[in-house]
Every structure is written in C-alpha cells, then in structure tokens.
Amino acid sequence: MKNKERSSIIDIRMIIAVIVAVYVLFPFFLVMINSCKPTDMITKNPVGFEGISFGQLVTNLKDVINNTHFEFWAAFECSVIITVVSLVLLALFGSMAAWVICRNHTKWSAFIYFTFIASMIIPFQVVMLPLISTFRDVGKFIGISMLQSIPGIIFAYLGFGGAMTVFILNGFIKGIPLALEEAASIDGCSPEQIFFRIILPLLKPVITTVTILNGMWIWNDYLLPSMMLGQNGKVKTLPVAVQAFVGSYVKQWNLILAAALLAIIPIVILFLLAQRQIMNGMIEGAVKG
Amino acid sequence: MGEFTAGRKAVSFGSLIIGLILMIYGLGTAIAKTGNNLRGAEILIGAVLFFAGLYLFPTLKYHRTIVNIIFLFPLLFAFAVTVIIPLVLGIGYSFTDWDGIRIKGFVGFDNYIRMFKQPGFIWSILITFLFVFFNIILVNLVAFLLALLCTSRIKGLGFFRAAYFLPNLIGGIVLGYIWQFIFSSVITKFTSAFWDMRYSMLSDTKTAFVGIVIVYIWQYAGYIMLIYITGLNTIPEDVLEASSIDGAGAAQTLFNIKIPMLAPTITICTFLTLTSAFKQFDVNLALTNGTGSVADFMGNYLTNGTEMLALNIYSTAVINNEYALGEAKAVLFFIILAIVSIVQVRISNKREVEM
Numbered sequence: 001m002k003n004k005e006r007s008s009i010i011d012i013r014m015i016i017a018v019i020v021a022v023y024v025l026f027p028f029f030l031v032m033i034n035s036c037k038p039t040d041m042i043t044k045n046p047v048g049f050e051g052i053s054f055g056q057l058v059t060n061l062k063d064v065i066n067n068t069h070f071e072f073w074a075a076f077e078c079s080v081i082i083t084v085v086s087l088v089l090l091a092l093f094g095s096m097a098a099w100v101i102c103r104n105h106t107k108w109s110a111f112i113y114f115t116f117i118a119s120m121i122i123p124f125q126v127v128m129l130p131l132i133s134t135f136r137d138v139g140k141f142i143g144i145s146m147l148q149s150i151p152g153i154i155f156a157y158l159g160f161g162g163a164m165t166v167f168i169l170n171g172f173i174k175g176i177p178l179a180l181e182e183a184a185s186i187d188g189c190s191p192e193q194i195f196f197r198i199i200l201p202l203l204k205p206v207i208t209t210v211t212i213l214n215g216m217w218i219w220n221d222y223l224l225p226s227m228m229l230g231q232n233g234k235v236k237t238l239p240v241a242v243q244a245f246v247g248s249y250v251k252q253w254n255l256i257l258a259a260a261l262l263a264i265i266p267i268v269i270l271f272l273l274a275q276r277q278i279m280n281g282m283i284e285g286a287v288k289g
Numbered sequence: 290m291g292e293f294t295a296g297r298k299a300v301s302f303g304s305l306i307i308g309l310i311l312m313i314y315g316l317g318t319a320i321a322k323t324g325n326n327l328r329g330a331e332i333l334i335g336a337v338l339f340f341a342g343l344y345l346f347p348t349l350k351y352h353r354t355i356v357n358i359i360f361l362f363p364l365l366f367a368f369a370v371t372v373i374i375p376l377v378l379g380i381g382y383s384f385t386d387w388d389g390i391r392i393k394g395f396v397g398f399d400n401y402i403r404m405f406k407q408p409g410f411i412w413s414i415l416i417t418f419l420f421v422f423f424n425i426i427l428v429n430l431v432a433f434l435l436a437l438l439c440t441s442r443i444k445g446l447g448f449f450r451a452a453y454f455l456p457n458l459i460g461g462i463v464l465g466y467i468w469q470f471i472f473s474s475v476i477t478k479f480t481s482a483f484w485d486m487r488y489s490m491l492s493d494t495k496t497a498f499v500g501i502v503i504v505y506i507w508q509y510a511g512y513i514m515l516i517y518i519t520g521l522n523t524i525p526e527d528v529l530e531a532s533s534i535d536g537a538g539a540a541q542t543l544f545n546i547k548i549p550m551l552a553p554t555i556t557i558c559t560f561l562t563l564t565s566a567f568k569q570f571d572v573n574l575a576l577t578n579g580t581g582s583v584a585d586f587m588g589n590y591l592t593n594g595t596e597m598l599a600l601n602i603y604s605t606a607v608i609n610n611e612y613a614l615g616e617a618k619a620v621l622f623f624i625i626l627a628i629v630s631i632v633q634v635r636i637s638n639k640r641e642v643e644m
Contacts, residue, residue: 014443020435021452024507027467028455030475046475089363096360104357112365119372121627123568125602125619129612130375130382133389138370141319144329159371162364191356220460222571223603239462243575246466253470263463271458275451282457282512283519286561 028264035060035258042253060258067255069232069248072262075241082150082225082237083218086157090214091207093158094165095173099199101166102173103181113170116163124160128227131156135228148233153225157218165210168285172206173199212281219267238263293347305342311335383617389610400617408589410618413601414625416498417567420597421629423502424509424566429558431510436517437543450518453511461508465575468504472576494581494594501595504572509565513558520554521547556637563633567626570599579604598622 033052034042041051065072101109132147135156139146146152176199184194222239229235231244245259271278315331325331340362343355383400385392404410439450456464473489481487490496524547532542548555573579573595581594596604602622606615 013438013441017438017443017445017449020438021449024453024456024511027464027471027507030471031467034470042474046470046478093364093367097364100357100360112361115373116368119368121564121630122372122376123599123619123623123626125568125599126379126616126623127372127375129389129606129616129619130378131371134370134375134378142315142329142332143319143326155367156371158364158367159369162368163372166364191353195356195360216458220458220462222460222462222574227607239460239571242466243462246575253474256466257470260463260467264459267458268455271451271455278458279450279454279515282454283515286512286516286557287519 031257031260031264035254035261037254039252039254056254057258060254061262064245064255064258064262067245070241070245070259071236072241072259075236075238076266078150078235079219079238082153082157083215085150086154086161086218087211087215089154089158090161090165091211094162094210095169095200095203095207096195097162098166098169098173099195102170103178113166116166119163120167124223128223132227147228148230148235150235153228153235156224156228157214160224161214161217164285165214168210168213169203169206172203176202208277209281209284212278213285216278216282297345298347301342301345301347303342304338304345308335308337308339308342312339379616380620382613383620385613387613387616389606389612396613400614401621404614404618404621408587409591409593409596410601410605412583412586412591412593413596413598416595417598420498420502420505420569421563421566424505425559425562427502428506428509428513428562428566429555431506432513432558433517435510435514436521439514439518440521450515453514455511456508457512459508461569461571462575464504464508465572468500468507468572469576472500491577492581494583497577497581497595501569501572501576504576505566505569508572509562513562516558516561517551517554520551524550552637552640556634559637560630560633564626564630567629568599569597570603573597573600574603598625 030046033049034046036053036057037051038056044051064070101113135146135152139149139152144151146155180198181194184198185191189197220239221237222243225237226240226243229237229240231240231247236244242259242263246256249255311331312335315325315328315335318325319328319332340359344359346352346355348355382392384395384397386394386396435453439446439453443449459467469491472491477487477489480490490500528546528550529542532546537545577595579593579596579600581592581596583591583594593601593604598618599622602615602618605618606612
C-alpha cells in the first residue's frame with residue numbers, strides 16, 4: 001500500500017518535471033524550427049512544422065552569415081580571440097596576484113585584497129562612461145588605439161574580471177599548506193619556481209572554476225564590447241553583432257532566429273561537452289562569491 | 290653578491306637602463322606631441338625590458354619582493370586603469386557639465402537635482418525596485434521548488450537539471466530577441482484566437498513588465514536552483530532520518546528542518562538575485578528597449594514605461610548625449626546598490642544567527 005502511494009507521488013513529480021522542462025526548452029525548439037522556415041510561413045504558423053526544409057535553413061543561415069551587419073565569421077573569430085586570450089591572462093595573472101596577496105601578511109596585501117573585494121559591488125554603469133574617455137585619451141596619448149581594438153578590450157576584461165578571480169583563487173590558495181612551499185624553498189627553489197612548479201599545478205581545479213565563470217561572462221557580455229567597440233565598428237563580438245543585425249532587420253524573424261541559432265550553437269555544444277564542469281563551476285563560484 | 294656572474298649583472302643593469310630610457314623617451318615624445326608613431330611600442334618594450342632587468346637584479350635578499358611586485362603588477366595595473374581611475378573620475382565628472390569629451394565647468398549638485406526633476410527617471414527607479422522585489426521572491430521560489438523536485442528520486446535527474454540550467458548559458462541579448470519573437474508572434478496567435486487580443490503583450494507597459502519578469506525567471510531560476518540543490522545536498526542524511534523516525538511529515542521536514550538549515554544558501558541566492566536584477570540591462574534592451582507608455586505619472590506622460598535604471602543611465606548618456614547627467618545617475622545607482630546589498634546581508638546574517 002505504502003509503495004503504491006509513493007510511486008504515485010513520484011509520477012506527479014515526474015509530470016511536473018517534464019512540463020517544466022518542456023516550458024524551459026520550448027523557446028529553443030521554436031528557434032530551431034523557425035530558422036528552417038521562410039518569413040511568411042512563420043507569420044502563418046510559428047509553432048507548426050509546415051514549411052520546414054533543410055534547404056530553407058541553409059538559405060537563412062547563408063543570408064545571415066553573409067549579411068554586412070552581422071558578419072558571423074568575423075564576429076565569431078573576434079569573440080573567440082577575446083574570450084580565450086582574456087581567460088588565459090586572467091587565470092595566469094590572477095593566480096600570480098592571488099598567490100602574492102595570500103602569502104604575504106602585510107598591510108599592503110590586506111589593503112589590495114580589501115580593495116578587490118569592495119570593488120566587486122561597483123556596477124559597470126558607474127565606470128563605463130569615464131572608462132571610454134580614459135581609454136580614448138590613453139590611446140591617443142600612446143598612439144595605440146585602445147577603443148575598437150582587441151588588445152584594448154582584453155585589457156579591460158583583465159581589469160574587470162580581476163577582483164572575482166583573485167577572490168576565488170585566494171580562498172583556494174589559503175588551503176594549500178605553507179609547509180609545501182617551505183620545503184621547496186629549503187631545497188633551493190626560488191619564489192617564481194615555487195609558484196610555477198608547485199602552486200600553479202595545484203590550482204588546476206579552481207582555475208577551471210574561474211575560467212568557466214569568466215568565460216560565461218565574457219562570451220555573453222554585451223554592454224562593455226558595445227561601448228568599447230561601437231555598434232558598427234570593424235571589430236565586433238557576437239552579442240554586438242546580433243544587436244546590430246536585429247537593429248537593421250526589424251521584422252525578418254527567420255533571419256533573426258537563424259542569427260540567434262548561430263549564437264546559441266557554440267555555447268550549447270560546449271555545454272554538452274563539459275556539462276558537469278560548467279554546472280559545478282557556476283555553483284562553486286556562487287557559493288564562494 | 291659573488292654568486293652572480295658578471296654577465297647576469299650586465300644584462301640586468303643594461304635592460305633596466307635601456308628600458309627606462311625607452312619609456313622616458315616614449316612618454317616624452319607623447320607629451321611633446323612630436324607625432325612619434327612608435328611611442329606606444331617604445332613604452333611597452335621599455336616596460337618589459339625594465340621588468341626583465343628587475344627580475345634578473347643580482348640580489349638574494351630582495352628577490353622575493355621583486356617577484357611579488359612583478360606578479361602583482363599586471364592585474365593591479367589593469368584594475369587601476371579600468372576600475373579605480375574611471376570610478377574616481379566618474380564621481381568627479383558627475384559634478385561637472387562633462388559632455389563625454391571635455392569639461393567646461395563645475396556645476397555642483399546640479400546634475401543630481403536635475404535628475405530628480407525628470408519624472409522618467411523616478412519612474413525608472415520605482416519599476417527597478419518593483420522588478421527587484423518580484424524577482425527576489427519569484428526566482429527564489431521557483432528555483433527552490435525546482436531544487437526540491439531535482440533532489441527527489443525521479444528518473445532522468447541529470448537531464449532535468451541540465452535542461453533547467455540551459456537558459457542561463459545564453460546571453461541576455463540573444464534570449465531577449467528570442468522572447469520578443471515568442472511574445473509578439475507566437476503568443477499573439479493564441480491570444481487572438483481565444484480572447485481576441487491581437488496585440489503583443491510587450492506593447493502594453495504592465496504586461497510588458499510581466500513579460501520581462503517571466504523572461505528573467507526563465508533565464509535565472511535554473512542557476513539559482515543549482516545552488517539550492519547544493520545546499521539541500523549538504524543537509525546531513527541522519528538529520529532527515531531522525532526527523533522521519535520522529536514522525537515528521539514531508540511538510541514539517543521542509544519547514545522545520547530543510548529551510549532553517551538552508552539559511553546560508555538562501556542568503557547567497559537572495560544576494561545574487563538582488564544584485565543581478567538591479568543591474569539587469571541586456572534583456573531589458575533586447576525585449577522592450579524601455580518602451581511603453583504611461584498615461585499619467587506625476588502629471589506627465591511617459592514613453593519609457595519599462596526602462597529600468599541601468600538602461601535609463603545608458604540612454605541618458607549614450608543616446609541623449611548627456612554624459613554628466615548619466616554619470617550622476619550612475620553614481621546614485623551605485624549608492625543604492627551598495628546600501629541595498631549591505632542591508633540585505635546584514636538582515637540575513639542576523640536571521641541566520643537567530644535560526
């Protein structure tokens with residue numbers, strides 16, 4: 001009797017779970033089917049399967065990819081370069097800084113750490129306007145353009161991502177026994193050797209976490225690149241390109257959804273490949289942050 | 290000093306000096322505006338050489354300090370240039386008539402007074418608070434229920450978790466447009482068939498606001514759910530067992546054991562939903578771009594019915610070219626955010642202690 005009751009409860013839960021899953025995944029489904037249709041079929045019936053053809057998908061994608069406002073490949077390349085380089089530099093410089101801050105118990109390291117933590121509450125809106133003018137002036141001053149350039153935006157991500165990266169890494173480094181470093185030091189390791197040979201390899205799991213957190217942020221970020229790179233500049237990231245594209249094609253839903261599909265696919269593939277790491281990384285980042 | 294070869298000393302001093310000269314020369318030509326196109330490269334190479342020389346500096350006593358400086362420098366430099374300097378400048382600019390390029394004079398608190406004379410801005414503050422309020426409650430509630438669902442014994446748990454989390458991976462701009470499509474083309478099909486409502490719910494301010502809340506829950510609840518799941522999994526099995534032996538029902542276990550033990554998790558989740566809802570920009574921009582009419586607010590007709598603070602700041606500065614006013618609004622935004630988050634953490638900490 002009790003068993004029966006239990007199984008019925010489980011069934012209700014299962015039904016709820018399925019309904020929620022359908023609701024959550026429905027928009028993705030709509031994107032998929034409607035990027036395979038011509039515009040008039042979408043207006044006629046946005047949820048049905050009629051009018052779907054693989055040929056139409058190819059046409060839509062071609063239209064989007066070759067569109068002068070979107071320029072998918074250029075934007076994709078740009079996004080990849082910016083994200084990857086920023087992530088590598090953030091992981092490297094972040095762990096270097098976190099290690100120094102963690103292992104030095106001076107007034108300065110405490111001050112720097114506190115400044116980093118306090119800065120995490122600063123909303124981007126406060127700094128974005130003076131940031132643009134500062135970067136413009138610095139660029140003019142040294143003769144290297146900091147706006148509308150990939151190095152400039154990577155530099156900005158280094159500055160904005162630094163605080164969170166150091167914070168999470170710092171928590172992890174604290175847990176590494178100091179005796180390890182002392183032993184290495186007695187064996188004749190210099191400080192930089194201790195860091196690169198002993199500490200950095202130990203940081204692998206936490207570097208994965210910060211890389212995932214920063215990666216999600218940088219890849220999807222819109223406001224910073226749109227301010228720094230401009231809507232119609234030569235250098236564009238994917239979210240900026242999507243915005244520029246939609247801004248120029250108000251009601252061409254087949255093309256807009258095809259563009260959305262192109263923007264979604266890389267992330268979904270990445271998620272399917274590294275689902276566990278991504279989910280764990282997001283949790284750890286939140287719980288520690 | 291005897292341990293260091295003459296070669297290393299020479300390299301160290303050489304690169305220190307060359308680096309310094311290059312940097313000074315580069316900076317000098319930059320200040321003098323001689324049109325030296327290589328000045329940026331000179332400064333950069335000079336800095337790298339300088340640090341290389343510093344690294345090789347023949348000392349044992351200060352080597353650790355030198356390494357510390359070199360390790361800290363890149364991140365701190367980027368942080369100072371992108372966060373600290375703009376923050377200080379920004380607060381200063383908010384008291385001037387800055388137009389994004391130059392400053393003509395100080396205006397005191399004029400910008401701060403002026404922004405409170407804009408009914409549109411006050412409306413933005415109000416709906417932002419409303420949005421934050423609804424989000425904290427609804428996102429946490431939905432996420433918590435989903436977490437309970439995903440910690441019960443149902444088949445395909447991994448799939449459900451991943452599916453619920455998936456929207457969080459997509460950037461706000463892209464999913465904003467996807468939902469704009471759903472609201473304007475898909476839902477209108479049904480509403481016009483059943484209730485003779487042919488207009489998109491995004492065209493009316495109230496329903497558009499509801500729309501933004503729906504999209505935000507859809508995007509964010511899966512993420513908060515993951516954190517609640519982690520929290521639920523840390524509740525020791527024997528506590529739950531003991532309560533079931535004592536005859537506690539599912540509801541009693543939930544309210545008397547699970548929720549009190551989740552207090553720290555609830556604090557984290559409230560903080561996350563609070564700050565992220567406050568800063569909401571992308572979805573707002575892509576979904577409604579702040580449009581929506583308000584017939585009568587403080588005796589004024591408004592057209593920015595769904596424009597939240599972050600978007601209001603952006604359009605004030607970037608669209609209307611009122612940089613100083615936008616910056617003043619941003620400073621106020623910062624202050625509100627800081628106060629609200631500190632208050633929230635204080636209250637939650639107190640409650641955690643009481644529990």
